[in-house]
Amino acid sequence: MNGWISVRVAERREEAEGIVGLVLAPLPGASLPPYEPGAHIDLKMPNGMIRQYSLCGQVGDTTVYELGILLETAGRGGSRHVHEQVNVGDMLDISAPRNLFALVPGEPALLFAGGIGITPIIAMADHLARSGTPYALHYCARTHARIAFRERIAHSHAPHHVHYHFDDVPQTRLDMARVLAEADPQAHLYACGPAGFMDFVIGAARAAGWPEARLHVEHFSAPEVQDTGDAFEIEIAGTGQIVPVASGQSAATALAEAGIEVPLSCEQGICGTCLTTVLAGIPDHRDMYLSAAEQAANDCFTPCCSRARTPRLVIEI
Amino acid sequence: MPTKTETFLQNCWYCAGWGTDVGLGSRDLVVRKIAGRSILLYRTPQGALVAMEDRCPHRSAPLSLGRKEGDAVRCMYHGMLFGPDGRCRQVPGMDKIPPGADVPTLAAVEKDGWIWVWLGDPATADPALICEAVGPADPDWVLKTNAIRIETNYRQEIANLADLSHVSWVHGETFGGSDDWSLIRPRHKNLPRGIETRYTVRGVPAPNFAKHLFDPAARFDIDVHVTLTVPCKFIMSFRIKSAGDATSGESNGDLLLDTFTSQAVTPRDDGSIDYYFSWGTSKATWFPGIVELMHATNLDAFLEDKRILEGQRERQLQYPDAPQIDIVHDAGPGRMLWVLDKLLEQEASDHVAETVA
Numbered sequence: 085m086n087g088w089i090s091v092r093v094a095e096r097r098e099e100a101e102g103i104v105g106l107v108l109a110p111l112p113g114a115s116l117p118p119y120e121p122g123a124h125i126d127l128k129m130p131n132g133m134i135r136q137y138s139l140c141g142q143v144g145d146t147t148v149y150e151l152g153i154l155l156e157t158a159g160r161g162g163s164r165h166v167h168e169q170v171n172v173g174d175m176l177d178i179s180a181p182r183n184l185f186a187l188v189p190g191e192p193a194l195l196f197a198g199g200i201g202i203t204p205i206i207a208m209a210d211h212l213a214r215s216g217t218p219y220a221l222h223y224c225a226r227t228h229a230r231i232a233f234r235e236r237i238a239h240s241h242a243p244h245h246v247h248y249h250f251d252d253v254p255q256t257r258l259d260m261a262r263v264l265a266e267a268d269p270q271a272h273l274y275a276c277g278p279a280g281f282m283d284f285v286i287g288a289a290r291a292a293g294w295p296e297a298r299l300h301v302e303h304f305s306a307p308e309v310q311d312t313g314d315a316f317e318i319e320i321a322g323t324g325q326i327v328p329v330a331s332g333q334s335a336a337t338a339l340a341e342a343g344i345e346v347p348l349s350c351e352q353g354i355c356g357t358c359l360t361t362v363l364a365g366i367p368d369h370r371d372m373y374l375s376a377a378e379q380a381a382n383d384c385f386t387p388c389c390s391r392a393r394t395p396r397l398v399i400e401i
Numbered sequence: 402m403p404t405k406t407e408t409f410l411q412n413c414w415y416c417a418g419w420g421t422d423v424g425l426g427s428r429d430l431v432v433r434k435i436a437g438r439s440i441l442l443y444r445t446p447q448g449a450l451v452a453m454e455d456r457c458p459h460r461s462a463p464l465s466l467g468r469k470e471g472d473a474v475r476c477m478y479h480g481m482l483f484g485p486d487g488r489c490r491q492v493p494g495m496d497k498i499p500p501g502a503d504v505p506t507l508a509a510v511e512k513d514g515w516i517w518v519w520l521g522d523p524a525t526a527d528p529a530l531i532c533e534a535v536g537p538a539d540p541d542w543v544l545k546t547n548a549i550r551i552e553t554n555y556r557q558e559i560a561n562l563a564d565l566s567h568v569s570w571v572h573g574e575t576f577g578g579s580d581d582w583s584l585i586r587p588r589h590k591n592l593p594r595g596i597e598t599r600y601t602v603r604g605v606p607a608p609n610f611a612k613h614l615f616d617p618a619a620r621f622d623i624d625v626h627v628t629l630t631v632p633c634k635f636i637m638s639f640r641i642k643s644a645g646d647a648t649s650g651e652s653n654g655d656l657l658l659d660t661f662t663s664q665a666v667t668p669r670d671d672g673s674i675d676y677y678f679s680w681g682t683s684k685a686t687w688f689p690g691i692v693e694l695m696h697a698t699n700l701d702a703f704l705e706d707k708r709i710l711e712g713q714r715e716r717q718l719q720y721p722d723a724p725q726i727d728i729v730h731d732a733g734p735g736r737m738l739w740v741l742d743k744l745l746e747q748e749a750s751d752h753v754a755e756t757v758a
């Protein structure tokens with residue numbers, strides 16, 4: 085895929101309690117690719133870990149990228165590394181931006197940010213404000229102290245567009261039913277935040293009859309494509325051929341090595357090119373192509389990234 | 402800076418236009434650029450089709466600037482005469498024919514109203530690989546034909562045809578009229594040289610080009626069945642029915658209009674394609690004026706494609722290294738381009754094997 089882009093940490097600041105802001109600048113003479121609001125990059129840690137972070141700076145600014153990184157004490161160490169080790173002047177490698185969370189152009193927007201989920205949402209809100217598209221921003225946080233970008237929001241957004249909801253201030257509680265009922269019927273809903281928050285927001289919208297096409301979510305770090313996982317077996321229906329998939333090997337790679345070719349394109353579970361019928365066994369779905377309901381049906385999977393919950397999957401080629 | 406040159410499949414049928422494009426007239430020396438080669442097409446006095454390289458082996462003058470003489474063609478630079486087998490018959494002022502004075506010919510077949518040429522060794526040309534289509538002369542159908550040229554790389558045209566979600570956006574003024582097309586994620590079946598896709602678009606309003614013909618509240622189902630094969634042959638049954646109540650499988654509404662389109666896209670070179678297409682209705686569902694309306698709309702719609710594809714081409718050349726992300730609508734394009742690349746790799750390795758042997 086694409087090469088890594090070397091960047092220098094130009095600025096490091098405390099955005100809020102537990103949130104570090106990094107400003108990343110290209111090497112002298114280089115520039116950074118443009119991106120759309122909602123985009124994220126992969127950040128490669130010096131220890132080889134790769135994490136996804138949303139770009140939260142001013143869209144259109146290709147002189148620097150801005151990230152907001154929450155210290156996740158229960159995480160696997162990526163954010164801890166940034167908080168403890170990364171300083172101004174350090175060199176980091178990042179990927180080109182990718183956007184799985186794009187705004188639908190020109191359509192009114194209801195934005196919901198939970199905690200660190202504000203990072204893509206702030207870029208989207210700024211863009212909507214500048215383009216004159218109707219929008220409302222709902223920002224949920226545990227406490228006042230954990231609000232990031234407070235001055236930027238106050239500066240760029242009229243107060244009636246912005247609604248803060250704090251867990252420790254009950255009268256600011258987010259009344260989803262009312263917000264949804266009062267929304268423009270053409271509005272699209274965008275949500276980013278912790279899993280529980282997303283379930284709450286999206287669940288409420290579905291319950292209120294919002295069509296899936298108007299619901300857009302970003303898990304606050306995009307799900308990682310991992311080849312790691314337990315070994316399992318694939319049986320080819322009809323021939324009975326058994327293909328072992330080793331831990332650390334993708335199902336598609338194992339099939340190719342066994343001489344069974346599956347069409348591949350994005351190799352990260354987004355495009356659906358490799359979608360393959362499953363006749364028996366339960367896949368461990370790791371793709372972003374199938375909807376939750378389609379994944380639950382367990383009658384197909386994306387062998388480029390998905391694995392198995394059962395020792396064997398029987399597939400149709 | 403060297404320009405990247407596209408490699409094209411050789412063992413493959415390319416459409417060289419409609420049979421009616423090549424007449425019997427004295428000036429009917431038709432030249433088509435196909436996959437980087439210029440191919441001369443003409444008919445012998447018996448109507449047989451001849452396809453040969455449009456290049457005189459002497460000093461490379463185009464034979465299409467020449468003159469038809471019986472079943473032969475004369476180069477109008479120095480008068481060399483070539484038969485339909487490509488063999489040189491005469492060099493004016495020279496008694497003997499010098500070695501190598503032949504023009505390569507190509508296997509050419511007429512089927513379903515189209516002319517097909519095989520770029521590889523004529524001995525290996527397999528007519529079974531020509532796609533199944535419905536030709537304009539088919540007695541069960543009322544079809545009109547057309548052609549356009551688009552300045553794009555043919556892979557982008559393949560991607561366009563392998564993913565019809567763009568109907569909602571590119572063709573909002575013609576075939577589209579709602580965002581329903583963009584919400585469908587069809588399942589594709591792999592074929593040895595392409596993909597086959599069936600799905601039903603349910604409960605949609607009339608497309609914009611036909612809105613005025615129906616009650617605004619009328620809703621329709623559309624059964625779509627596409628076979629897309631390399632290099633880019635798009636054959637589609639498109640059956641319009643009154644909205645039924647089936648939620649899966651084919652629509653159970655009443656068949657209103659049974660339409661069929663056959664489309665063949667031929668890469669001319671890296672950056673342009675010729676596009677030959679037909680669309681129309683079955684005799685059984687035809688009514689006066691409908692095929693003329695479809696014909697005019699089809700051209701309007703393909704000019705909408707041309708606009709977006711040529712804009713895309715310009716940006717892709719402008720940003721050659723910029724990454725392009727994938728979305729859920731890329732499954733069809735992903736599969737088609739995967740098949741194409743697999744066949745190209747196969748040809749490359751066969752070529753290496755031949756060279757080594």
